[in-house]
Amino acid sequence: MIRHGQSLWNQENRFTGWADVDLTPQGIAEAQEAGRLLKEAGFTFDLAHTSLLKRAVRTLWHVQETMDLMWLPVVTTWRLNERHYGALTGLNKAETAARYGEKQVLVWRRSYDVPPPALKPEANVSAGDARYAGLAPGEMPLTECLKDTVARVLPYWHETLAPAIRAGRRVVVSAHGNSMRALIKYLDGISDEDIVELNVPNGVPLVYEFDDALKPVRRYYLGDQAAIAAKMAAVAQQGKAKA
Numbered sequence: 659m660i661r662h663g664q665s666l667w668n669q670e671n672r673f674t675g676w677a678d679v680d681l682t683p684q685g686i687a688e689a690q691e692a693g694r695l696l697k698e699a700g701f702t703f704d705l706a707h708t709s710l711l712k713r714a715v716r717t718l719w720h721v722q723e724t725m726d727l728m729w730l731p732v733v734t735t736w737r738l739n740e741r742h743y744g745a746l747t748g749l750n751k752a753e754t755a756a757r758y759g760e761k762q763v764l765v766w767r768r769s770y771d772v773p774p775p776a777l778k779p780e781a782n783v784s785a786g787d788a789r790y791a792g793l794a795p796g797e798m799p800l801t802e803c804l805k806d807t808v809a810r811v812l813p814y815w816h817e818t819l820a821p822a823i824r825a826g827r828r829v830v831v832s833a834h835g836n837s838m839r840a841l842i843k844y845l846d847g848i849s850d851e852d853i854v855e856l857n858v859p860n861g862v863p864l865v866y867e868f869d870d871a872l873k874p875v876r877r878y879y880l881g882d883q884a885a886i887a888a889k890m891a892a893v894a895q896q897g898k899a900k901a
């Protein structure tokens with residue numbers, strides 16, 4: 659599983675959610691490095707899954723290219739999209755913390771069940787977007803807390819990813835900070851309280867190994883562990899108001 663490399667709005671420290679922003683040059687380099695690390699560690703894949711957002715899709719392309727796996731079957735799904743950030747979408751995180759307080763921003767960013775204020779339906783540009791035409795009525799979010807993201811990610815795990823893994827397929831998933839937090843929460847059995855502390859670094863492969871019952875037996879980030887810890891701390895810092 660891999661979170662996309664740095665996006666333009668990661669660089670500008672803006673809430674992104676379903677906004678379809680692309681990778682920065684650093685993000686491309688991170689995606690290529692992720693592919694290199696996976697290849698060097700002897701990994702290969704049979705199948706790829708990603709979201710409908712170009713920062714995750716392009717990250718996957720770079721991983722595939724670096725690993726010489728451009729032929730992989732790729733499935734794209736809205737269920738792996740980033741958590742919808744509602745009316746916060748596009749706002750600067752530090753400015754939002756200065757305005758509403760760091761505590762409130764932490765609640766919006768990391769609490770399990772408090773969603774950010776919802777987008778007004780008329781401001782929802784995703785509604786007329788062809789990529790979302792297959793969503794059932796009521797499935798299109800106007801905001802989401804992590805609990806809502808878990809509710810739409812888990813069916814994809816149970817119905818699509820888990821059966822593939824159970825059948826012995828080696829699966830790579832390119833996704834987003836909070837759609838990954840949703841999956842990690844479920845796979846690792848993390849409590850609603852402890853999930854607040856979990857931050858996912860950009861462009862670092864997170865390897866899961868499962869037993870026959872699909873219980874994770876090993877889970878680790880690939881790469882320089884000190885650099886990965888620093889990247890995770892930097893993600894947590896994004897919600898602080900700058901002095």
Ligand SMILES: O=C(O)[C@@H](CO)OP(=O)(O)O
Nearest residue numbers: 672673674675740767835
């Ligand atoms: O803006 C977003 O959509 C996410 C991921 O980049 O940010 P955060 O880490 O604040 O949940």
